[in-house]
Amino acid sequence: MSGELRLTVLGAGYLGITHAASMASLGFDVLGVDTDAARVDQLNAGHLPIYEPGLEELLGAGLEAGRVKFTTSYPEAAAFGDVHFICTGTPQQLGSNRADLSQVHACVAALAPLLDRPCLVVGKSTVPVGTARRLAAELSQACPGAELAWNPEFLREGNAVADTLAPDRIVVGVTSGRAEQILRQLYARPLAGGAAFIVTSLETAELAKAAANAFLATKISFINAMAEICETAGGDVRDLAQILGADPRIGPAFLRAGLGYGGGCLPKDIRAFVARAEDLGAGASLAFLREVDAINLRRRARTADLAHELAGGNLTGVPVCVLGAAFKPGSDDVRDSPALDVAQILTGMGARVTVYDPAALDNARRARPELSYAPTLAGAARGAHVVLLLTEWPEFTALTPDRLGGIVARRNIIDARNALDPVPWREAGWEYRALGVAEDTAAEDTAARARLDASP
Ligand code: UDX
Numbered sequence: 001m002s003g004e005l006r007l008t009v010l011g012a013g014y015l016g017i018t019h020a021a022s023m024a025s026l027g028f029d030v031l032g033v034d035t036d037a038a039r040v041d042q043l044n045a046g047h048l049p050i051y052e053p054g055l056e057e058l059l060g061a062g063l064e065a066g067r068v069k070f071t072t073s074y075p076e077a078a079a080f081g082d083v084h085f086i087c088t089g090t091p092q093q094l095g096s097n098r099a100d101l102s103q104v105h106a107c108v109a110a111l112a113p114l115l116d117r118p119c120l121v122v123g124k125s126t127v128p129v130g131t132a133r134r135l136a137a138e139l140s141q142a143c144p145g146a147e148l149a150w151n152p153e154f155l156r157e158g159n160a161v162a163d164t165l166a167p168d169r170i171v172v173g174v175t176s177g178r179a180e181q182i183l184r185q186l187y188a189r190p191l192a193g194g195a196a197f198i199v200t201s202l203e204t205a206e207l208a209k210a211a212a213n214a215f216l217a218t219k220i221s222f223i224n225a226m227a228e229i230c231e232t233a234g235g236d237v238r239d240l241a242q243i244l245g246a247d248p249r250i251g252p253a254f255l256r257a258g259l260g261y262g263g264g265c266l267p268k269d270i271r272a273f274v275a276r277a278e279d280l281g282a283g284a285s286l287a288f289l290r291e292v293d294a295i296n297l298r299r300r301a302r303t304a305d306l307a308h309e310l311a312g313g314n315l316t317g318v319p320v321c322v323l324g325a326a327f328k329p330g331s332d333d334v335r336d337s338p339a340l341d342v343a344q345i346l347t348g349m350g351a352r353v354t355v356y357d358p359a360a361l362d363n364a365r366r367a368r369p370e371l372s373y374a375p376t377l378a379g380a381a382r383g384a385h386v387v388l389l390l391t392e393w394p395e396f397t398a399l400t401p402d403r404l405g406g407i408v409a410r411r412n413i414i415d416a417r418n419a420l421d422p423v424p425w426r427e428a429g430w431e432y433r434a435l436g437v438a439e440d441t442a443a444e445d446t447a448a449r450a451r452l453d454a455s456p
Contacts, residue, residue: 004029005186008081010107011088012039012070014050014160014264015124015153019087020070021055022164024062026189032070033077043070051332051359054161078114083182086123087153090272091264097271098279099128108135118145120182124153126209126269128276132173132202149179150202152209157263158330165189169196173205210273214289217266219254221295227257227436228298237436238418257436258417259303259342259390260296262327264335267293299435300338303416304345306433307386310412316350319409321384323377324391325357325364332359334367339390342416343371346388356380358395378407385410392419401428 005028009020012034020032034040039049046060062068071077077084088103104125111121121139123132136148150173155163167190172183180199184191191197200208223244227237237257245252261267270289277286311318324339326332334340340355347353347370354372357364361373374380377395381387387408389396397419405411411430415422418434425432433439 005082006080008033008077008084010084010086012043013089016087018055018155018160018164019085020068021058021062024068025058030068031077031080035072037072040070040072052160058161074110075114078111082119084111084119084121086125088125090125090127092268092271097275099272101127108138112139112142115143115146120179121146121148123150127206128272129203129206132206147176147179149174149183150205152205154212157333166193167195169198171198171205171208173200173202210269213266213269214273216254217261217270218292220261221292223255223257224260224299225295230436231438234438259338260299262336262338264333267336300341303342303414306414307346307388308349310386310431315346318351318385319383320346320351320353321381321387322353322355323389323396325355326360326391329391329393332363334360334363340364340368342390347371354380358393381407384408386412388414388416389419390416392417401425401430
């Protein structure tokens with residue numbers, strides 16, 4: 001294998017599309033493969049089936065330059081590629097916490113028998129530790145020249161292109177110097193840009209992703225556990241997070257208390273990690289992650305309880321406005337969305353819930369057709385007795401108390417992302433509640449800040 005390497009990317013989801021377009025932008029010829037013919041046609045026409053800033057432009061440039069195209073054909077992929085990237089999804093299994101590896105296995109089973117020359121297969125999907133070693137054996141049995149490496153992806157939705165082209169680290173699990181050299185060649189540009197290159201075993205590379213996600217989830221649940229303590233002890237978690245974050249050993253990132261984490265990665269990856277540890281007989285080591293998950297889910301119930309309180313103890317028939325459906329701003333992804341879960345809980349409590357989101361309405365309608373949606377913020381808020389800010393989109397954080405006050409029937413708001421300044425809202429007559437701030441403390445705080453602002 002030498003000269004210009006030709007790449008295939010197997011699986012055209014978030015990861016696969018971003019990786020294919022990014023590698024094309026680095027100058028490689030890339031063939032993306034997906035079993036969904038409609039998706040392949042859509043991508044070849046330059047249209048994204050997902051919402052990701054900057055990706056459509058990158059894909060368009062790659063298509064125009066003839067550097068990237070998509071197919072449903074594995075024989076075409078096997079003939080084309082020197083390096084094959086596995087980018088298929090690994091969702092949570094139905095009825096279990098384990099990862100569903102069927103797409104990864106299907107992709108290797110389709111590719112392996114077609115390989116007839118030396119090549120490198122590089123796993124990027126998030127898989128339980130031990131998977132790569134088994135896939136490596138399966139591959140080399142099918143084609144002695146086929147080698148496996150593991151190169152986990154750490155991209156964030158909404159930041160996927162930058163995270164791929166300018167990552168802070170590139171982790172490669174390899175079993176030979178040849179595989180390492182090929183990966184160095186592929187990532188020469190990000191490496192020249194300062195990315196750390198960490199060469200390790202297949203197992204450590206698999207664990208790298210699981211451990212990073214576990215740490216991030218733990219950090220969020222830690223501050224949300226502090227939020228629970230603040231709510232009962234009379235503290236303010238926003239101040240507490242600022243104090244903790246000022247310590248460089250802790251750092252401010254991922255200390256935003258609120259409704260907690262969701263999305264297609266953190267929740268299911270944490271559960272799959274625990275399940276894998278248990279299968280390995282090391283369940284005790286990750287037992288704390290069960291608590292991390294439980295804290296995260298408790299925030300959803302707490303948010304619904306706050307709405308119940310603000311509605312005077314009865315939500316039956318009460319019009320409630322939910323702002324947010326995406327699991328985070330800058331994304332249209334509603335997988336394990338805390339916002340939609342809260343909307344569902346409130347509906348179960350009898351409320352008449354209307355959901356609005358600037359980007360995720362179509363996906364939300366598909367995922368939870370039983371909920372009611374409005375195409376505009378005003379449409380969702382009109383006549384509401386309680387407003388819940390559940391995803392901190394700029395459109396919501398820029399809201400002013402008077403503008404929203406002119407639409408709703410009652411001035412009750414729950415800021416479940418700690419995204420608003422409580423002072424102007426309370427001054428405008430709103431009953432403002434946030435997660436992680438005891439009610440008494442919050443009111444005193446607002447009064448104190450108002451006094452400070454008024455003092456000469
Ligand atoms: C995450 C990891 O960051 C990424 O490295 C991995 O590859 C995939 O999972 P992503 O799911 O895109 O990426 O979202 P991220 O930006 O990490 O946010 C995860 C969730 O945590 C969101 O629901 C967000 O609202 C929440 N969050 C984040 C908090 O509640 N508080 C915080 O301080 C930070």
